[in-house]
Amino acid sequence: MTTTSTDPNGRKRVLVIGGAGEMGAYACRVLAKADEIENVVVADRDGTRAAQLSADLGPRAVALQLDISDADALADALEDVDIVLNTAGPFYRFGREVLSAAIATRTHYLDICDDWEPTLEMLELDDAARAAGITAVIGMGASPGTSNLLAMLAMDQCDTVDRVYTAWRAGGLTVLAPGEPIPEPNAALEHWMHNCTEAIQIRRGGEYVDAWALEEIPLTYPGRGEDVVWVCGHPEPLTLPRVRPEVQESLNLMTARRGLMEAMIRIAQRVRGGELDVTEACRQLFREPDTYGPAAGRAPIHPNLFAVAEGTKDGKGIRVGTQPIVLPNANMGEMTGYPLAIATLMMARGQVDQPGVHGPEGVVDAESYFEELAQLVEDRPAGPVVEIVTEEI
Numbered sequence: 031m032t033t034t035s036t037d038p039n040g041r042k043r044v045l046v047i048g049g050a051g052e053m054g055a056y057a058c059r060v061l062a063k064a065d066e067i068e069n070v071v072v073a074d075r076d077g078t079r080a081a082q083l084s085a086d087l088g089p090r091a092v093a094l095q096l097d098i099s100d101a102d103a104l105a106d107a108l109e110d111v112d113i114v115l116n117t118a119g120p121f122y123r124f125g126r127e128v129l130s131a132a133i134a135t136r137t138h139y140l141d142i143c144d145d146w147e148p149t150l151e152m153l154e155l156d157d158a159a160r161a162a163g164i165t166a167v168i169g170m171g172a173s174p175g176t177s178n179l180l181a182m183l184a185m186d187q188c189d190t191v192d193r194v195y196t197a198w199r200a201g202g203l204t205v206l207a208p209g210e211p212i213p214e215p216n217a218a219l220e221h222w223m224h225n226c227t228e229a230i231q232i233r234r235g236g237e238y239v240d241a242w243a244l245e246e247i248p249l250t251y252p253g254r255g256e257d258v259v260w261v262c263g264h265p266e267p268l269t270l271p272r273v274r275p276e277v278q279e280s281l282n283l284m285t286a287r288r289g290l291m292e293a294m295i296r297i298a299q300r301v302r303g304g305e306l307d308v309t310e311a312c313r314q315l316f317r318e319p320d321t322y323g324p325a326a327g328r329a330p331i332h333p334n335l336f337a338v339a340e341g342t343k344d345g346k347g348i349r350v351g352t353q354p355i356v357l358p359n360a361n362m363g364e365m366t367g368y369p370l371a372i373a374t375l376m377m378a379r380g381q382v383d384q385p386g387v388h389g390p391e392g393v394v395d396a397e398s399y400f401e402e403l404a405q406l407v408e409d410r411p412a413g414p415v416v417e418i419v420t421e422e423i
Contacts, residue, residue, distance in 0.1 A: 041068035042378040045111040045137075047098055047128065048118030050079035053142055053171070056367025057115055057374070060406070062087040064371075066378040073107060075118075098124055101131070108135040113377060115370055116141035119217070121148040125168075129155055129387070133162045140373055142171035142366055144221070146231055149265035149389075156387040166387040167394065170373045171366035173198045173282070174265045176354065176403075177337060178389055179396040181270055183418060184339035184350040186396075191274045191341040195249060196266040197259060197283040199334040201290060203315070205322050215312030218362065223308050223315070226294055227301040230263030233271055233280035244295050249283060251338060252351040252421040257331045259283040260291050269389025285334075289326030293318035340423065347423040356404040356415040364406075372402045 037043075044061055048054040049072035061070045069090045074080040077095030084093040098104050098118060108114055114137050116128045125141065125148035132139040133155060143149055152168050159166050169175055177196040185191045200222070204213065215223075226243045233239075245261040264282035271277040284291070297314050300306045306314060320326050333353040340349045358364040373394050376382045384393045404415040 037068040039068075041066055042112040043068050043071070043110065044374060044378075045071040045073055045094075045107055045114045047073050047096065047114065047116045049115075050074035050076055050083045051117060052363045053366045053370070054115070054117035055083055056363045057117065057371040058083060058087060058091065058367075060368060060371035061374060062091045064375055064378075066375050071107070071111060098128060101127075104128065104131050105135060108132060108137045111137060113138045113140070113374060115374060116143075117367070117370070119221075121145045125149075126151045126155065129166055129168075130158075132166065133158050133164060136162050136164055138164050138377055139166040140170050140370060140377070141168050142175070142370055143168050144171060144174055144264060145225075146263050146265050146268055149268055150231075153269075153387050159387050160385045163385050165377065165383055165385055165393065167373055167377075167382065167390055168387060169265045169269070170370050170390050170394070172362075172369060173335065174269070175366070175369045175373075175390055176357075177282075177335060178266055178270065178391040179394060179399050180335070180337035180352040180354065180416070181266065181339065182273070182391040182396045183416060184337045184352045185270075185274050185341075187343065187350045187418065187420060188339055188341035188348055189343050191277050191339050193279040193338075193340040194270050194274070194277055195259075195281050195283055195338045196264070196270075197249070197285055197332065197336050197338070199330065200260075200262075200284040200286040201322075203290075203322055206316060212313050212316045215309055219312045219315075220308055223297075223301075223311050225263040227298045227308065227311065228263065230261075231268060232261065233267045233277060236278045238268065244291065244298055246291075247281075247283075249332070249338065250349065251332050251336060252349055252419040254331050254333075254351075257285065258288070259285050259330075259332070260294075265389065270391060272389065273391050285330035285332045287321075287323075287326035287329060289320040290322070293321045343420075349421050349423045351417070351419045353417050354400065354403075354415065355413070355417050356400075356407050356410055358403070358406050368403060368406050369399075372399055372406075375402070
């Protein structure tokens, strides 16, 4: 059974599933340079890509061709490491499966799951993880992940919390030239479409309730004012109330130009009516008019990635907004892989060590996390790394 590293300096052995992929590769690059890590196993279905990345990373990286649908091969790989990072989707298929294997081998676990359904399935393994003495952190990417820890900083400013929201900027579609063929949808676009068209769960009235994405609501960020946002299906609303049970409402929200979201609403109605599947819905999004730039309406006034908590402080109503000031370059790999690597290093040092299955806010110290994440930014400016602003309500 995997319990502790055999390295005389206490360095950890880390297996990165999907390590040659876009998200996993960024995590591997950080870990292969870290003093806390003995070696990094770059595990991928594509053995050639795994070998290429391992060669680039140097002597502490090892390649492993691994198909995680092979339960025996997965178990064998887990037996030889202290920590496993799961970046291989879809998490509705492999999330609970890989976490269960990690519990069986007593291997600490982190992932970047951003689906609400497998999040609930993995939270059901909390008792088993505690019994095995392993720590599992689910959703340790950008959103969820960084967003959860922004929410934690906001909630920490409150004596009681009534509402907590996490939010991110939607957009970035490829703009097609006239006559240019519609591209095949990538996994990220299909995932977003799935989250916007299927039934979801949110927190309202102090309970978890079924809902639909793309509901439009107003939201105020302190110092910026009110703007409209749209509900998305994500894990944050399901895990944040676990650390602040008094929370009555928790939502994950999208900010965007109105034209894009109105196009998504039109398409979602067609998906829910059975006219389009998710892949064809993604293609249809490229056909919709006025979804990009000024033609889609004014830009949102809210930050690109932020959290808002509303509650009380010293008997008065308070609203708190948090956003990162210093972040790595905003490509998907860095925004997701770097947070995963930082949490892994904190785990390797014993800073993330509470047995059980947790959202990031349940076990990762937010202030330490943002300080470490900022170290990965070239030419980091002096001063705070996170904005925290408050106003009375």
